[in-house]
Amino acid sequence: MWWHQHNLCFRHPIEEDYSSGDLDKKVATIAETDDSADSEVIDSHKRREILSRRPSYRKILNELSSDVPGIPKIEEEKSEEEGTPPNIATMAVPTSIYQTSTGQYIAIAQGGTIQISNPGTDGVQGLQALTMTNSGAPPPGATIVQYAAQSADGTQQFFVPGSQVVVQAATGDMPTYQIRAPTALPQGVVMAASPGSLHSPQQLAEEATRKRELRLMKNREAAKECRRRKKEYVKCLESRVAVLEVQNKKLIEELETLKDICSPKTD
DNA sequence: TAGCCACATCGTCAACCTAG
DNA sequence: CTAGGTTGACGATGTGGCTA
Numbered sequence A: 001m002w003w004h005q006h007n008l009c010f011r012h013p014i015e016e017d018y019s020s021g022d023l024d025k026k027v028a029t030i031a032e033t034d035d036s037a038d039s040e041v042i043d044s045h046k047r048r049e050i051l052s053r054r055p056s057y058r059k060i061l062n063e064l065s066s067d068v069p070g071i072p073k074i075e076e077e078k079s080e081e082e083g084t085p086p087n088i089a090t091m092a093v094p095t096s097i098y099q100t101s102t103g104q105y106i107a108i109a110q111g112g113t114i115q116i117s118n119p120g121t122d123g124v125q126g127l128q129a130l131t132m133t134n135s136g137a138p139p140p141g142a143t144i145v146q147y148a149a150q151s152a153d154g155t156q157q158f159f160v161p162g163s164q165v166v167v168q169a170a171t172g173d174m175p176t177y178q179i180r181a182p183t184a185l186p187q188g189v190v191m192a193a194s195p196g197s198l199h200s201p202q203q204l205a206e207e208a209t210r211k212r213e214l215r216l217m218k219n220r221e222a223a224k225e226c227r228r229r230k231k232e233y234v235k236c237l238e239s240r241v242a243v244l245e246v247q248n249k250k251l252i253e254e255l256e257t258l259k260d261i262c263s264p265k266t267d
Numbered sequence B: 001t002a003g004c005c006a007c008a009t010c011g012t013c014a015a016c017c018t019a020g
Numbered sequence C: 001c002t003a004g005g006t007t008g009a010c011g012a013t014g015t016g017g018c019t020a
Helices: A020-033 A039-050 A057-067 A201-262
Strands: A096-099 A105-108 A114-117 A147-150 A156-160 A164-168 A177-180
Antiparallel strands (some): A096 A105, A105 A114, A147 A156, A156 A164, A164 A177
């Protein structure tokens, strides 16, 4: 688990007496002491009761940033195409070089000048690579086009199950397709029958299943994005640790030098 | 080569947060 | 108040390194 593996150099005050390791021990102790056959019933429910959520890493970083100047706040993520993660670019540390997850190098000079350099064009920017989640074993009917429409920009759009839109380019001899997140549905388009129009229990069940699958898919994507952000956050912290270590070393050396100057040896 | 272990990744659940 | 987004926690699975 990430929190276990990346035991970083700071701990949130709230977290101090409630670390994950302690929790695991606590849970394990309970599991051990409960020797009845019901111990299996304890399972995740009891475990979850014990495991209260830690403050999110964003919150931790934002709280730290309010206490310590120089620690960046994690703000609303801008799109990946913009390249420079805001949480890195806003760091006010002297002459530091960072590499972002997108491969860009960010140099922050002493005067606060920020330089961004691309190591090379390593892919198509601005076009999100998507993978079809139903490519392996598609559920029955998953590939059925639900609706097709001509959008305002002249492209042909097909709404497929799973809140995605397959867009066919309007120009060119060879038809090209893109999978996009639908920005806005054309007026009058209803993705599925509204609950009011459902009659039979079977229809209601299907609607519930559809909603659940949609929610799971969204959450799946959200979890991926969340993990990506967290990795970036860890990288940012690691960069900062490296910078501060160098700074610390320099200050110690400076202190030693000053000590030598102020108290010359008398032998 | 099989078995084991540590670690990484992913999907899911559920608690929490926030915009509307 | 509610719907939807965020993220900690958990369990399952994959992978690479090590050892017998």
